[in-house]
Amino acid sequence: MKAFTYERAKSPAAAAAAVAGQPGAKFLAGGTNLLDLMKLQIETPTHLVDVQDLKLDRIEPTADGGLRVGAFVSNTALAADARVRRDYAVLTRAIVAGASGQLRNKATTAGNLLQRTRCPYFYDTNQPCNKRRPGSGCAALGGYSRQLAVIGTSDACIATYPGDMAVALRVLDAGVETIDAHGAARTILLAEFHHSPGDTPHLETALAPGELITAVTLPPPVGGHHVYRKVRDRASYAFALVSVAAIIQPDGSGRVAFGGVAPKPWRSDAADAALPEGATAVTARAFADARPTADNKFKIALATRTLAATIAQARPA
Amino acid sequence: MKFDTPAGINPIDRMKVVGVAHDRVDGKFKTTGMAPYAYERHDVAPGQLYGFILGSAIAKGHIAAIHTTHAESAPGVRAVVTYANAGKLGKGSKNTANLLAGPEIEHYHQAVAIVVADTFEAARSAAALIDVDYVRGTGHFDLAAAAPTAPLHSEDKDKSKPAVLDRVGDFEAAFAAAPVTLDATYTTPDEAHAMMEPFATVASWSGDKLTVWTSNQMIAWAHDDLAQTLGIAKENLRVNSPFIGGGFGGKLFLRADAVMAALGAKAAGRPVKVAMTRPMMFNNSTHRPATIQRIRLGATRGGKLTSISHISTSGNLPDGSPETATAQTKLLYAAPNRLIGTRLAVLDLPEGNAMRAPGEASGLMALEIAMDEMAEKLGMDPVEFRIVNDTQEDPEKPGRLFSQRQLIRCLRDGAARFDWSARNPRPGNTRDGDQLIGLGVATAFRNNLNVTSGARVRLGHDGVVTVETDMTDIGTGSYTIIAQTAAEMMGVPLDRVVVRLGDSSFPVSAGSGGQFGAGSSTSGVYAACVKLREAIAQNLGVNSADAVFEDGHVRSGNRRVALADAVRGGEIVAEDTMHWGDLDKEYQQSTFGAHFVEVAVDAFTGEIRVRRMLAVCAAGRVLNPKTARSQVIGAMTMGVGGALMEELAVDTRFGFFVNHDLAGYEVPVHADIPHQEVIFLDEADDKVSPMKAKGIGELGLCGVAAAVANAVYNATGVRVRDYPITLDKHLEKLPALIQALTIRNVCEKAK
Ligand SMILES: Cc1cc2nc3c(=O)[nH]c(=O)nc-3n(C[C@H](O)[C@H](O)[C@H](O)COP(=O)(O)OP(=O)(O)OC[C@H]3O[C@@H](n4cnc5c(N)ncnc54)[C@H](O)[C@@H]3O)c2cc1C
Numbered sequence A: 001m002k003a004f005t006y007e008r009a010k011s012p013a014a015a016a017a018a019v020a021g022q023p024g025a026k027f028l029a030g031g032t033n034l035l036d037l038m039k040l041q042i043e044t045p046t047h048l049v050d051v052q053d054l055k056l057d058r059i060e061p062t063a064d065g066g067l068r069v070g071a072f073v074s075n076t077a078l079a080a081d082a083r084v085r086r087d088y089a090v091l092t093r094a095i096v097a098g099a100s101g102q103l104r105n106k107a108t109t110a111g112n113l114l115q116r117t118r119c120p121y122f123y124d125t126n127q128p129c130n131k132r133r134p135g136s137g138c139a140a141l142g143g144y145s146r147q148l149a150v151i152g153t154s155d156a157c158i159a160t161y162p163g164d165m166a167v168a169l170r171v172l173d174a175g176v177e178t179i180d181a182h183g184a185a186r187t188i189l190l191a192e193f194h195h196s197p198g199d200t201p202h203l204e205t206a207l208a209p210g211e212l213i214t215a216v217t218l219p220p221p222v223g224g225h226h227v228y229r230k231v232r233d234r235a236s237y238a239f240a241l242v243s244v245a246a247i248i249q250p251d252g253s254g255r256v257a258f259g260g261v262a263p264k265p266w267r268s269d270a271a272d273a274a275l276p277e278g279a280t281a282v283t284a285r286a287f288a289d290a291r292p293t294a295d296n297k298f299k300i301a302l303a304t305r306t307l308a309a310t311i312a313q314a315r316p317a
Numbered sequence B: 001m002k003f004d005t006p007a008g009i010n011p012i013d014r015m016k017v018v019g020v021a022h023d024r025v026d027g028k029f030k031t032t033g034m035a036p037y038a039y040e041r042h043d044v045a046p047g048q049l050y051g052f053i054l055g056s057a058i059a060k061g062h063i064a065a066i067h068t069t070h071a072e073s074a075p076g077v078r079a080v081v082t083y084a085n086a087g088k089l090g091k092g093s094k095n096t097a098n099l100l101a102g103p104e105i106e107h108y109h110q111a112v113a114i115v116v117a118d119t120f121e122a123a124r125s126a127a128a129l130i131d132v133d134y135v136r137g138t139g140h141f142d143l144a145a146a147a148p149t150a151p152l153h154s155e156d157k158d159k160s161k162p163a164v165l166d167r168v169g170d171f172e173a174a175f176a177a178a179p180v181t182l183d184a185t186y187t188t189p190d191e192a193h194a195m196m197e198p199f200a201t202v203a204s205w206s207g208d209k210l211t212v213w214t215s216n217q218m219i220a221w222a223h224d225d226l227a228q229t230l231g232i233a234k235e236n237l238r239v240n241s242p243f244i245g246g247g248f249g250g251k252l253f254l255r256a257d258a259v260m261a262a263l264g265a266k267a268a269g270r271p272v273k274v275a276m277t278r279p280m281m282f283n284n285s286t287h288r289p290a291t292i293q294r295i296r297l298g299a300t301r302g303g304k305l306t307s308i309s310h311i312s313t314s315g316n317l318p319d320g321s322p323e324t325a326t327a328q329t330k331l332l333y334a335a336p337n338r339l340i341g342t343r344l345a346v347l348d349l350p351e352g353n354a355m356r357a358p359g360e361a362s363g364l365m366a367l368e369i370a371m372d373e374m375a376e377k378l379g380m381d382p383v384e385f386r387i388v389n390d391t392q393e394d395p396e397k398p399g400r401l402f403s404q405r406q407l408i409r410c411l412r413d414g415a416a417r418f419d420w421s422a423r424n425p426r427p428g429n430t431r432d433g434d435q436l437i438g439l440g441v442a443t444a445f446r447n448n449l450n451v452t453s454g455a456r457v458r459l460g461h462d463g464v465v466t467v468e469t470d471m472t473d474i475g476t477g478s479y480t481i482i483a484q485t486a487a488e489m490m491g492v493p494l495d496r497v498v499v500r501l502g503d504s505s506f507p508v509s510a511g512s513g514g515q516f517g518a519g520s521s522t523s524g525v526y527a528a529c530v531k532l533r534e535a536i537a538q539n540l541g542v543n544s545a546d547a548v549f550e551d552g553h554v555r556s557g558n559r560r561v562a563l564a565d566a567v568r569g570g571e572i573v574a575e576d577t578m579h580w581g582d583l584d585k586e587y588q589q590s591t592f593g594a595h596f597v598e599v600a601v602d603a604f605t606g607e608i609r610v611r612r613m614l615a616v617c618a619a620g621r622v623l624n625p626k627t628a629r630s631q632v633i634g635a636m637t638m639g640v641g642g643a644l645m646e647e648l649a650v651d652t653r654f655g656f657f658v659n660h661d662l663a664g665y666e667v668p669v670h671a672d673i674p675h676q677e678v679i680f681l682d683e684a685d686d687k688v689s690p691m692k693a694k695g696i697g698e699l700g701l702c703g704v705a706a707a708v709a710n711a712v713y714n715a716t717g718v719r720v721r722d723y724p725i726t727l728d729k730h731l732e733k734l735p736a737l738i739q740a741l742t743i744r745n746v747c748e749k750a751k
């Protein structure tokens, strides 16, 4: 860990200005990802701007009948919210499938969205990694890649976005509200929030430097049966090999997003449209362009079977 | 004392304290934070500095230059030690690779430097400023690639003799003639001990005298090897390790934390404290080596084995030893024709060495699947097949009996208890909703070893009995069973015994390893107590043979004297060491058990979850049923890890274990572990020791993974021979019926 300075910002605009104004500055929320990475010298911010005093810890209704979730709302609070459990159950299910009780108490909505990959080579500073050290190469290509992505990758990086919550947010068509150093606000659709790696796997999101997430918005409820199914090697406390977030309507139509398979929550219109035809049809479309490694090609079959299980769960015989 | 004839009746047989399920005597210290672990020894030496160890970034090669000036001038830094300024170091007799690298690098994350600073953060941050110019050498990292040319390994100390396969009868002819045969190859991966407490040491010099407060299972080995590594006299070194947060064999040996802390403390002129960071715990340390095991079995149609062959290949650094995965095959099942051996490839991965039940744990992972496969080929129940091939004598040395062997009872009692008869012998045919259900069994087998073990016992003025021995308690319950032993021998309640462990100033004991710790160390305490009883009897002027020690008194004829009265003239101290005669040559001394497991496999996703586990163990007298049970359920948990998830992933290009943290190296969590039941047969083995007890802590692990694997097969009908059995290995072969019906139905239903 490198020495750094620390401040607690008093307003969202001031926080954004503080980070934008100093190269190497970062926001600090729950710290459950950032501090771990700092201890390993993977992240080396010079200055931390703590967002805990920004009063971004409320969940409130929006004018159009949806919900606005403050960036600092903890994962625990979000999962437990009665409105979320009733109208956006896939979100509750995804959150409680992640990490552990203690971590969810500390983890925040914005921090969770921005958690970084769990590629083991990213975690070892002795190894080449384009995401950690642009231009150094990708040790995972040709290496141990069982956990890594099968689609949406590039020759520069095959890491996954590892989180669960964002997969549910993707299927809910959530938006990400931000404010920049000049106080300008905008909303980024979750679909456009995480970037494909291309030649620049270190640039992971649509956020500009210093842009602060203030909230995540959920559109009005769409009904249907909400399922989140996470498959992993042990029963708890592990990242997904494959996860499926699905909202299935009584007529068999619906939406589906996959986690653990790509650099972002993976969803496509074509795949959604195939849902009434069953799991195989969906994954044939969703994974048409897959480029798995020998280690992780099982994820495609697993995605199909997990989706089949999800459909079965949503529409019991 | 020498144990060379079977034990007669002795005071332990009273079983007033021994054999009772006492809580751990150290439990309250641990649960209240009063048991200080090595890194918490703030009190032992004032002015402690912090050390941070830098590990090698390459697996094989050498250091062309190491630049430490930036680190040395970083804030708070007191010293930086590398091979360039460490002075000449030796190597411990139990270490394969050097604990400080340079200029040669022998494996990834081998220590190349320690930075000593005022704070941990300052030391860590400065370590990142050390610039090392490495020259990569070519190394061998791929066991599968090296296996075909790996030479046979000889267990003979005389290395000039050519290594040969261990032969009994004519295996090839018998195997060729057998009507039913199996020839299959199994693999087990490299595994990490992944103990909770990392390596940690506080080192403090006073002139040329060094004390280390550390975390080590074998005080005497650490004492010898640290003195040897540093080139100091053993008298000038004290090693102290009273509480240990798990070891599983990972702390059998002197490791880099102790050496680097000592070097850092010397360079800084102040005490230094070091804990190894978790990401370095996997490549800097030792691990259980991967194996490739070929097993051939030949049997009559009636199910009698006529031929057994087991050849295991593992790798290690030059001069390292093999994983002796064939150990149990020499002793477990009868068959007149046998061919057994180990091959050892040179690999430049980190050092392979003992992990809980070395040899048998890996060997049974393979052998007990093979037995399951063979039973199926024969159309026999797997329990019956094992029973038919049981033996009461050493299969390699007919006439040499086991001291006690109740494997059949373990299997039969377990089968009854587990409702084994409900198992469907046709695999892939039992469903519970979306779950495929399977039952599996495996034999547990582990040798009992006895190791020389000493203790000192003192009867104080207050009538308190104090035991001192360098035995360690690695979370197993040594404190408790030693206290029970002394209490039983001296006829005092448990709370009148104080046990002090883990210090090189105490008599040398067996230490904790190879499941020999409990039986050997309590036997050492027994020997010392016999001496103490004699001294007390003499003091009281009674014949020690007639003296009965009970209820805090010594009784002889009509005389009854309080123990405290025996020490009016001063406390009495006795010390003795238990030595072992040839009874282990005369009789094969082993422990036995049977593991039964029920699993559920998700028909859609292939996820495997254990539902139920039962272990039936026959291991001589159980010294404390509570601590013994804890050992076995912990071992069963470790077995589930080995079966389903634990694997150090090797990067065969760069030569290291990639998943080197606890997120990447998965061990079972609570949610993975279901109901576990443990049964101990009521035994007392008079040929092993005066305690009549054998090891348990490793037996509990042996066979578990195979029982899980066999249950998975019974559930799915897909045989996976490569551990760990992760879902990707059977996913696409799961019963066609389920895929076709369930998934199609579901998909159509959704239309
Ligand atoms: C052991 C372990 C297991 C885990 N398992 C899972 C799992 O199974 N599934 C899962 O989904 N997750 C898992 N996680 C990840 C966990 O969900 C994240 O660490 C957590 O959500 C991050 O939130 P935080 O508030 O602590 O973020 P921080 O660590 O504080 O921040 C993370 C990033 O977000 C940035 N940031 C924070 N707030 C803002 C803001 N308002 N605007 C802009 N940028 C901001 C920070 O600068 C930083 O870059 C696990 C984590 C651990 C340590």
Ligand code: SF4
Residues within 6 Å of the ligand: A117, A119, A120, A121, A122, A128, A129, A130, A131, A132, A137, A138, A139, A140, A141, A148, A156, A157, A158, A159, A201
């Ligand atoms: S996959 Fe991405 S994160 Fe992993 S090593 Fe390659 S570049 Fe780095």
